[in-house]
Amino acid sequence: MTLFRQFFSAHLKGLLIWIAVAVLMALSGTRSAAMFMNTNMWETLPQSVMSMYGNVAGLSPVDIYLTLIIGKGTVLIPTLYAVLMALSIVTREVDRRTVEFLLALPVQRTQVLTARIAVLVVNVTLVAGSIWAVQRFDMAAQGFQGDWGHHGLVFINLWLLSLALGAVTLAASMWIDDYSVGVKLCLGIVVLGFILSMVMRAAGVSGAVSAISPFSYLDIGGVMRSGRIATGDAITLAVALAAGLAVSFWAFNRKQFSA
Amino acid sequence: MQAIQVASLTRLYRNGRGIRDVNLEVGQGEVFGFLGPNGAGKTTLIRTMLGFMHPQAGQVHMLGIDAVKQSREVRSRVGYLPSDPALYDFLTGRQNIDFALSVRGVKDRSRVKVLAERLDVDLKRRLKTLSRGNKQKVAIVVALAHDPDLLILDEPTSGLDPLVQEIFNQLIREEQARGKTVFMSSHVLSEVEALCDRVGVIRDGQIVTVDHVDNLKKQRVKYVKVEFKEALPELAKVAGVRDLQVEGRKASFTFHGGIDPLITELARRSLADLTLSDPPLEEIFKAFYEGGGGGR
Numbered sequence: 171m172t173l174f175r176q177f178f179s180a181h182l183k184g185l186l187i188w189i190a191v192a193v194l195m196a197l198s199g200t201r202s203a204a205m206f207m208n209t210n211m212w213e214t215l216p217q218s219v220m221s222m223y224g225n226v227a228g229l230s231p232v233d234i235y236l237t238l239i240i241g242k243g244t245v246l247i248p249t250l251y252a253v254l255m256a257l258s259i260v261t262r263e264v265d266r267r268t269v270e271f272l273l274a275l276p277v278q279r280t281q282v283l284t285a286r287i288a289v290l291v292v293n294v295t296l297v298a299g300s301i302w303a304v305q306r307f308d309m310a311a312q313g314f315q316g317d318w319g320h321h322g323l324v325f326i327n328l329w330l331l332s333l334a335l336g337a338v339t340l341a342a343s344m345w346i347d348d349y350s351v352g353v354k355l356c357l358g359i360v361v362l363g364f365i366l367s368m369v370m371r372a373a374g375v376s377g378a379v380s381a382i383s384p385f386s387y388l389d390i391g392g393v394m395r396s397g398r399i400a401t402g403d404a405i406t407l408a409v410a411l412a413a414g415l416a417v418s419f420w421a422f423n424r425k426q427f428s429a
Numbered sequence: 430m431q432a433i434q435v436a437s438l439t440r441l442y443r444n445g446r447g448i449r450d451v452n453l454e455v456g457q458g459e460v461f462g463f464l465g466p467n468g469a470g471k472t473t474l475i476r477t478m479l480g481f482m483h484p485q486a487g488q489v490h491m492l493g494i495d496a497v498k499q500s501r502e503v504r505s506r507v508g509y510l511p512s513d514p515a516l517y518d519f520l521t522g523r524q525n526i527d528f529a530l531s532v533r534g535v536k537d538r539s540r541v542k543v544l545a546e547r548l549d550v551d552l553k554r555r556l557k558t559l560s561r562g563n564k565q566k567v568a569i570v571v572a573l574a575h576d577p578d579l580l581i582l583d584e585p586t587s588g589l590d591p592l593v594q595e596i597f598n599q600l601i602r603e604e605q606a607r608g609k610t611v612f613m614s615s616h617v618l619s620e621v622e623a624l625c626d627r628v629g630v631i632r633d634g635q636i637v638t639v640d641h642v643d644n645l646k647k648q649r650v651k652y653v654k655v656e657f658k659e660a661l662p663e664l665a666k667v668a669g670v671r672d673l674q675v676e677g678r679k680a681s682f683t684f685h686g687g688i689d690p691l692i693t694e695l696a697r698r699s700l701a702d703l704t705l706s707d708p709p710l711e712e713i714f715k716a717f718y719e720g721g722g723g724g725r
Contacts, residue, residue, distance in 0.1 A: 172531040180519065267515035271525075271571070273481055275532045276505035427481040428442065428473065 173277065173285035178292070181255065185293050189300045192247045196304035199239035203314055206235050218372040224391030225371075232316040233394045236305065236324075241390045245328055246364055248298040249384075252336035253360055255293060257343050257352045259286040260422060265349035269427055279423050287415065290336055298329045320397045324390050327399045327407075331388050334407040335360060337414025344421035360384070384410075430493045432457045432579055432610035433478070438487035440477045441634075448473050448634045451487070455612055455627075460605050462625035462642070463614040464714055470634040471614040472512070475583050479509060492578055505533060508577035512584035512614075514568035522552035522559070522567040526574055535575045544570045547596055561588045569597065573604075580604060582613040586620060598624055618714060630714060651688065654681045656701040667694050 205211075210231075220226055223241030226234045260283075263269040272282060302325040306318055339356050346352040367385035370376075380386040387403040433455035441447035448470040455461040465471050476482045478489050480500035489496040496503045516525045526541055545552050550566040551559075559567070565588045572580065580601075586594045601611055601624055615621050621628060622642055629639040638645070657678045664670050669686040678701070684691050688705075695703065 172528065176528050180517070266518075267513075268517055270481065270509075270511050271514070271516055271529075274479060274504060274507075274509040274511075275529055276501045277532055278501055424483070426483065427476065 173282060174288055177259075177286050177289045181258070181289065181293060185296065188247070188251050188293075188297050192244075192297050192301045193304050195244060195247060196239075196301045197308060199242075199244065200305055200308040200312070203232075203235055203309060203312060207231055207314070221374070222368045222372045224389065224394075226391045226394075228395055229391065230316070232309070232314045233320070235314075236309070236316050236321055237390045237394050239305070240324060240328070244301055245331075245385065245388060245390075246361070247301065248294055248328060248332040249335050249360055249364075250357060251297050252290065252294045252332040253339045253356045254353065255290045256336040256339035257346075257349065257356060259283070259290065259340055259343070260425075261343040261346050261352045262349045264347045264427070273427060279425075280419060283419060283422050287340070287418075290340075291333065294332045294336065295329060298325055298332060301325070317394065317397070320394045323397060323399060324388075324393045327388050327390075327393055327403065330399075330404070330407045330411070331384060334387075334410040334414065335384055337411045337418065339414075341414045341417035341421065344418060344425060381406075430457060431455060431490070432459065432492060433461075433612060434488075434490040435474070435478070436488045436490075438474070438477060438489060439485045440473055440482055441485060442473075446470070446634060448477065448631075451631075451634075451636055453629060453636060453639065455610060457610050458605060458608050459627065460601060460611040460613070460625045462621035462628040463612060463631065464616075464618070464621060464628060465614075465631035469631045471631055472583055473634075474631070475509075475581055475612075475614065479504065479507070479581065506578045508572035508575065508580045510568055510572040510580070510582045510585050512587055514565060514571075516556050516564065516567060516571065518557040519555065521555050522550060522570070525556065525567060526552065526571055529571050530574055533575050538574075540576060541570060541574050544573055544600075547600065548593065562590060562593065565589055566593065569600075573600065578609060580609060580611045580613075582611065584614055584616060586615070586617060594620070651684045652681075652706045653684050653691070654702070654704040654706075655679070655695065656703075658699040658701050662694070662698060664694075667691060 220238075224237045226237050229237065260269070263272060273279070302322065306321065309316060310318075342356070343352055346355070363383040364385050367380070367383035370380045370383065370386070387407050389400055389403060393399055431454045433453065435451055435453040438451040439447075439449050441449065446468065451470075451474060463471055463474075473482065477484050478491065478496055480496065480503070484497060491503045492506055494503050494506075516522075517528070520528070522545075523541075527538075530536075530538065530541075541552075548566040548569060550563055550570065552567070552570075556564055556567065569585070572582070586597055589597060598620065601613075604611060611624075613621075613625070625642055627639060627641050628645060630637050657680075659678075661675060661678060661680060664675075664680055664682065665673050668690060669684050670682050670691075671685060673680060673682040
């Protein structure tokens with residue numbers, strides 16, 4: 171518990187900033203809902219632009235709007251946060267050499283990693299949850315009734331995607347001792363993956379090619395429409411999460427902390 | 430029971446450096462100095478002993494416990510002070526110490542107050558606002574606060590002013606008087622001379638000598654001052670003469686190896702004065718560092 175508390179308090183300030191950004195971004199979306207609904211803007215947008223944010227065919231106007239505001243950038247907040255958190259678990263400690271202080275204490279490496287992964291899960295849940303809560307309750311407060319059960323499932327899918335990205339980043343970070351290099355590399359890959367997924371959706375690319383982007387495993391429109399996360403997406407993300415964690419524990423227990 | 434037993438320990442880096450087949454024993458209640466030039470393997474040995482690095486071969490026992498297989502148990506009884514300690518900058522000194530003690534399950538904070546007063550360190554300030562010396566003081570409190578049975582100190586006084594160094598030396602002597610074992614690497618030979626019972630020297634990843642400080646000083650390195658009544662002979666040609674300095678008919682040098690050839694050479698001359706003394710510890714270790722092996 172001490173290890174959890176220490177890592178949580180170390181990230182508390184950052185967590186509050188990320189939640190503030192998430193809430194502001196979510197509010198900027200929900201507060202524009204009336205204008206979007208009243209002007210039937212989605213009917214004037216080209217199909218390719220609509221597709222960039224997700225397949226919205228067959229959805230109600232409120233659900234189309236929710237799909238758009240989630241897909242246009244909201245997804246980046248918990249995913250980027252998860253990647254940064256994952257890099258701070260080991261790489262930042264190695265880079266700042268505080269890992270020596272930690273490892274000189276009578277703790278197993280597995281305990282250290284478990285406590286820190288638990289903080290990552292809690293914090294990503296709080297960041298994703300704050301966006302969900304603002305969209306859910308601010309839209310309802312304005313009188314827009316979406317399919318809130320399906321909307322919640324989209325966030326579970328997003329939460330799973332964020333954790334999977336965090337786990338894969340954590341695994342990769344075991345071989346990255348320079349924090350700034352890790353941040354540039356991992357954030358670059360995530361942002362590139364996001365842009366790639368939007369471009370592929372706009373171009374109608376699907377199947378194996380689209381699988382290269384992690385954001386392909388979050389079909390916002392599909393989940394909003396069907397009320398279920400695609401089995402393939404859920405399995406892929408769960409496998410990535412499990413594999414990322416397994417590699418992380420394996421590598422961390424074997425890592426040599428030289429001078 | 431030995432406080433530290435290192436047997437055939439090997440941990441090599443990809444470039445071939447590291448430590449190779451290191452054997453070492455440190456008795457309980459002993460203050461052991463560990464010396465060597467930069468890159469000789471001092472920190473690698475300490476890190477391997479503490480479980481930061483896994484050995485490729487060999488064994489380490491500390492306080493009778495297998496330090497590789499039961500590293501956690503060992504670390505619960507060891508205090509570690511790195512050469513350039515990095516604690517959590519966003520926390521205060523007290524928060525860093527409280528964190529370490531909480532993880533160790535130590536509730537008694539009485540030693541923290543005593544140590545902080547002795548070292549004159551303000552524990553209420555965030556680490557990022559402290560000077561290097563004050564950070565080092567906090568790290569000393571972290572290393573000693575849980576009253577460890579074994580202290581492992583990696584160049585502990587770097588960054589400390591002379592006054593605090595003296596307080597630190599007193600603390601170490603007090604720990605030894607209480608039966609605690611201290612293993613310290615250092616570049617400060619006067620500190621080693623003042624504190625340590627025995628000294629180990631490492632060069633190129635291998636222990637080249639382990640001996641009592643007094644024995645080492647008595648070894649086959651002598652500091653020689655000689656004044657001739659006649660012209661100076663060519664002392665530089667005498668095997669074992671190093672660091673020769675000449676002033677008129679006076680010469681001073683360190684002599685490495687058996688003393689007989691030097692006495693034979695000097696006996697041929699008419700001398701005004703001759704002084705043979707133990708050299709400063711630096712001279713002895715320079716011989717080890719440079720590969721001379723101290724003339725053994």
